[in-house]
Amino acid sequence: MSGQTGLRIVLVGAPGAGKGTQASRISERYGIPHISTGDIFRAEVAAKTELGAKAKGFIDAGELVPDEIVTGMVEKRLGEPDAAGGFLLDGYPRTRAQAEAFDQDFGGHAVDMVVALNVDEEEVVSRMSGRQVCSDIDCGTVFQESSNPPITDGICDSCGSALVRRDDDQPPAILRRIEEFRQKTEPVITYYRDGGSLVDVDGSGCIDDVAERIFAAIDAAKA
Ligand code: AP5
Ligand code: MG
DSSP: TTTOOOOEEEEEEEESSSSHHHHHHHHHHTTEEEEEHHHHHHHHTTTOOOOHHHHHHHHHHTEEEEOOHHHHHHHHHHTSGGGGOOOEEEEOOOOOHHHHHHHHHHOOOOEEEEEEEOOOOHHHHHHHHEEEESSSSTTEEEEEEBOOOOTTTBOOOTTOOBBBOOGSSHHHHHHHHHHHHHIIIHHOOOOOHTTEEEEEOOOOOOOHHHHHHHHHHHHHHHH
């Protein structure tokens, strides 16, 4: 993987911070593939694969999937041709061990920039509690009952499939995911901050305003 070129960005933030929502916009603007480990796991669960079966219990409980499962899966995905010209990673790395394994794969320097999307906890709980996602796993468009509703109730604007709640958007799993973020992912943010590649972006406010802040941060870091 060390022969890769192009912009390599990691998007990090609490569950429900808006990573997936913003990742689609970033991916389109900079022409890099959006790679979400959560989306890959949900596709594996839906397809009833062995990997999906291993991950499902952890995901539904709001716990992180063990590092050895995640790291191999990401290495395989980043080896695909579309990732050779850069990528936007959403939801990886999420533990210090994942961040170190990732850097090792790229000869010590895996990413050009890490964008930390900062939203307070009360707001992320509220966002996740009203989240609706497209049931077609290949579409996966995300909505929110009050801040980002679909045009027609219960129907995906993009593909017309039914909207559903995610299994891990129930209160006990939401709280567990936030706890996992505090304990295991905040140290990853510190790791990148100390390494000088992290930029902080305020993730509060409307989706378009957050996107503009992210674009400005990426353009400034690229310049
Ligand atoms: P994953 O799918 O990555 O979930 P997550 O990190 O908990 O993040 P979410 O997808 O819930 O939130 P998001 O930040 O993408 O927000 P969104 O844009 O949807 O991971 C799921 C699970 O997989 C993990 O718990 C773990 O088990 C496993 N896993 C994945 N990666 C792993 C790894 N590396 N290691 C180990 N295990 C791993 O937005 C949320 C809602 O808010 C939406 O309804 C949206 O419409 C709305 N919204 C977005 N922006 C705004 C805004 N500005 N204002 C108002 N509403 C907004
Ligand atoms: Mg997401």
